[in-house]
Amino acid sequence: MRENKRKLGLVPKLIIAIVLGILIGQFLPEGFCRLVVTLSGLFSTFLKFVIPLMILAYVTMGIADLSQGAGKLLLITVAIAYGSTLIAGTASFLVADNLFPSFMSAGALEQIAATADASLSSYFSISLEPVLDTLSAVALAFVLGLCLSTMRGKELGNSLYNGIGDFSKIIDKVLHTVIIPLLPLYICGTFVDMTKSGKTFAILSILWKVFLVVIIMHLICIAIQFCIAGAVSKKNPLTLIKNQIPGYTTALGTQSSAATIPVNLQCAETDGVCEQIRNFVVPLCANIHMAGSMITITACATAVCLMNQLPISLSTVIPFIMTLGIAMVASPGAPGGSIMTALPFLYMIFGAEAGDPNGPICAIMVALYITQDSFGTACNVSGDNAIGVIVDTIYHKFIVKEA
Template identity: 25%
Template sequence: MKKLLISWNKLGLVKQIVIGLLVGVVLALTIPDIASPISILGTLFVGVLKAIAPILVLFLVISSIAQHQKNKKTNMKSIIVLYLVGTFSAAVIAVMASFLFPVSLDLVDSPEGFVAPEGIVDVLQTILLSIVDNPIKAVTEANFIGILAWAILFGIAFRRAGDSTKALLQDTSNVMLKVVEWIIRFAPVGILGLVFESISANGLGSLLTYGKLLALLLGCMFIVALVVNPLFVFSFTRKNPYPLVLTCLRESGITAFFTRSSAANIPVNLKLSEKLGLNKDTYSIAIPLGATINMAGAAVTITVLTLATVHSLDIQVNLLTALLLSFIATISACGASGVSGGSLLLIPLAASLFGIPSDIAMQVVGIGFIIGVVQDSAETALNSSTDVMFTAAAEAREKRLAGH
């Protein structure tokens, strides 16, 4: 048994995850009736990650800002620009693809039980209210926008504290990271449960009905991941971008694909940033921030599904309106929560730009949840892997300009 465990640990996390994936598929196809005992493994894994993520983000950001010295450079301006421009570019790609390959949907009955924002003012108001949320409530309800806001304030205040207090904050952050490291070791088992649950419940052919829409979504995300993002990385690093791009997709994207939560994947991204040798003062802030506002995948989802609704209703769209949609999709994506399905409830907001009633837009939200088994997974993989990629690119640019 000891030799087996040693051999297992030597495989590395990515290979272990692939094995967990394959075992999950096999079990789902052979013994789908034994759902509860196996699928609970995935539920527990994601639940533990989501439970620790808010506390982890809070202490990491507080500690990083408290320890930061004025003469240290963090490249945060470049990273934020990359986050926002990258999200907007993804929306533009989605607009272009939707016009080249228009998809129409069968819209009949409106699903019930969904609550979505009715206008851009509602989204901005939600964001502002999230920022001023009670800090304890923000942590307990995983309000990452509020957590970041309070963590930044506390971090700035703690810069005036003594060295012993700062050391305590640093030790607390290290303890949190160690706990997360232990949890991540169970990722293959958790992913086994997640894959088993998805396939046993929906079947391998459950997505064929909406295959064209799903293909358009995935095609846009692949273009962003393998063409657009590498161009951004190259413009910053002036080097072949694909080693970094593929590393981020492999090390971060795979786990994000199965956990379907940018927030839950924060610990994985922090570990990858450390592995890449990035500046801790930068990535400890940039990674949690990216899980909140770096949402290229969400922008693609919002744009594609909105334009599918537009094409279904034979609404004519001009270039100006399409660009406005890209802008709204960018803002909406930044306001999307870092959890599974967070972007879908913002589709009615984008649809309102074309005067589409909420009840019709909600039908598209329902379709989004149907294809969400793959769509939301791919969206999260793109979102989360890009956080590390852009952080690394910004740091490489800084070093290049400094002549190192």
């Protein structure tokens, strides 16, 4: 008799990891919590080492496999990602500026800031520097991919292409045998730390209305992006959103767009995005598409200004959003990377004195953002796949057809 073995899906595993992390952080002693955080930290270190290699392998092969219109698709993808980020940030300010004044309280941010430095420390860590940083990996992938796409078979043979193809298969093996199976451990450790340090419940008990407005903006942003993707591709947007659940859940736990790339690639495959496009768009947009993070940063900056009676207007927010949309390109490799990238530019909103990166106003801004970072990241990665569906449609309907 043959036994039917049902494997537990990724989403249930991630949900279990989140619940376990909260329970462990809430009820088990600090020593055990530090052990879990240590294991999660070791995995995080290895993940940061692999991420630039993943970007190099996938983006290079994705562009190289585009026999027609590689340069056009690159420009289209970057333009859509940047435009989405700008629109999301602007809309976030308009909503926050109108709603937040009605339910802000003077002591709320101070209580949240108290949890900023309360993270658990690991028993030990290892130093494993990535071969490339994420921005260098993206730039190198552009150069290699575009050159291979235009020169292979004309000015170049297949040796380099085959070598990068084999390298991509190695990265595939690492992802499917190490990264994806251990993601629940990483997520569990993140929630153990957040719960033990008080971060998990701080925002819900103090600024839950601000938190709720930001989450609703994220969900509306995702819905609009997939509705546009569905209209362009003639696919059901509800199906596209359903397919995105594993990627969304993974991003909630990892708080990293780059760390979610392996799962997001699977979501893109489920959406019917061809291999060349998904291998090109998903890793690229993980580094340049920051709609969710921009919504959170803009809303938090507006809240901080209102709490501290600092002037803020659309004329000061727009230049900040345009600058940050470019500056955040190097930020997705780690939780909280976006807000750390934004720190040197907060003076554009807060002013020179209040915008001191080492000052108390910016410290409050970081604390407020970090409590909502995972939801912004989840919005980012969901939008990445919406862009993937759009670019895939443009590629097959126009560029391939023209060729």
